[in-house]
Amino acid sequence: MPRSGIRRVMDAAWASGRPFIGMHVGEPDFDPPAHVAAAGAQAYLDGDTHYVPNGGIPELTRALVEKLRTANGIEVAPEQVVVSAGGAQALHLALSMTLAAGEEVLVPDPGWPNYRMAVGLLQGVPVGYPLRPEQGFVPVVADLEALLTPRTRVLVVNSPSNPLGTVIPGPRLEELVRFAERHDLWLLSDECYDALTYGVAHVSPATFDRTGCVLSAFSFSKTYAMTGVRVGYLVCPASVAPVAAKLQEPMVACVNAPAQRAALAALTGPQERVHEMRGTYDARRRLALDLLEQAGIPHVVPHGAFYLWADVSARAGGDVESWAVRLLEQERVAVAPGTAFGAGGEGWVRLSLATSTDDIREGIAAIGRMA
Incomplete structure (x- = not known):
């Protein structure tokens, strides 16, 4: 690596x-907002420091279902949301379910370097797809088509982008989802910055998903300034949601309970x-x-x-x-x-x-x- x-x-x-x-x-x-820190501290004082469900505490997953519906236009059941140790672990969890050794993942170039790191740790092969100035630094389906091989399994999409700050418009995201469907690929959508847009709307690729191919990773880190608290979540198609929750057991068992209480306060408290x-x-x-x-x-x-x-x-x-x-x-x-x-x-x-x-x-x- x-x-x-x-x-x-x-x-x-x-x-x-x-x-x-x-x-x-x-x-x-x-x-973080004061009420968020207070909720985490209170959880420690109350002794809320024991194991919780692998996929997250029910109160938080239910609140996330409502957030996804109202903010992202994604309709899911609570069991399709898996609480993770930050957005990075949500991405690693998604790749763990979809990638075998030697298989390829299309990652943005320029793009967050941790995509390549995570793929490599799983013995996969990261393949960069170009984001060009003349194309507005957004993915172009023709470029992706040219990079496909029989070993391609996952397409990673990041909007808003780190490092570019670009936001992929809805019609282009729909093209990317259709591309993934045509080629039987998973589309892994990194939406860590979904709450931070300026003058344009954030669109979630999962709103265009017709076949259950989109996995969506989110985080509390940037929206609520909770980078060290380490809470994120992966939104899964119903077909693979049980696998995602099961994989948390050998990876992290569960995200720590006080952090989840803080995340719940962040989501449901004053904004x-x-x-x-x-x-x-x-x-x-x-x-x-x-x-x-x-x-x-x-x-x-x-x-x-x-x-x-x-x-x-x-x-x-x-x-x-x-x-x-x-x-x-x-x-x-x-x-x-x-x-x-x-x-x-x-x-x-x-x-x-x-x-x-x-x-x-x-x-x-x-x-x-x-x-």
């Missing part, structure tokens, strides 16, 4: 012992904090776009998540990772090199907007100064 390219920048930043502006990590710079965080990310997004325009740095206009994909190829030449290390050394600004997200990221960097307005101003100014 190759080491993440982001880690080279992080290691250099930590090893220097000097302060730096961090625009490299995709973690909310907020704390003002979520709206506040989304509004803050949007304001930072608009500021960063203005600053990039002023600096003459080409970029993708994001409509989801909290990232900006910026083109520094004129500055970096053909080695963006080394350029990112130089940016850290000379300007004390840490960014994620695009090649950390696949070969298609050469010449690009991902800027995380999960940081202060002042850091965004200073960080983009520094990028503009770098030759």
Whole structure:
């Protein structure tokens, strides 16, 4: 399993012992809502620390069914929702059920590097499909058709995208679902950022599923700033839901009960904090776009998540990772090199907007100064 390219920048930043502006990590710079933390703490005080059902506590799975219906347009029964140890484990669970050694998974390039890691850990073969600037950085069915082999089993789709911030429109998602149906593939949809869109609607691929081929992974981490609490959930077609719940037993047994109580409070309690965080990310997004325009740095206009994909190829030449290390050394600004997200990221960097307005101003100014 190759080491993440982001880690080279992080290691250099930590090893220097000097302060730096961090625009490299995709973690909310907020704390969870107070009522969420209180619910988790109360669970410990009440002794709610014992085993719970493999698939999740019933109160949470029922609440998730309602959320999926109202927010995502997905109609499922509680037993089709499996609570996981974060969105990453939901993705690993889905791949564990659908992939055998030597089989292939189509993953986005540029895309979150953990897709390739998870496939490799299961002895599968990740095959990158291109996301091109001229196509708006969204998947094109013709590209996927060209990559198919008899060993292809799964198509991974991520919208809103990490690292791109792009949101795949509904008609294109429907095309992708039909592609999966035609070729008897599973479509694994990573919807970690489903609550973070700006001016466009998030659409879940499962709303187009006619044959039970879509598996949908969600997370509480980004929406509620609960990254360390580790609660996510996998939504399964009825045909494989019992298998998903059964697989939790040897993997994690169950997600810890206090974390599930916190997630339940997040889902059913006041949502003002979520709206506040989304509004803050949007304001930072608009500021960063203005600053990039002023600096003459080409970029993708994001409509989801909290990232900006910026083109520094004129500055970096053909080695963006080394350029990112130089940016850290000379300007004390840490960014994620695009090649950390696949070969298609050469010449690009991902800027995380999960940081202060002042850091965004200073960080983009520094990028503009770098030759």
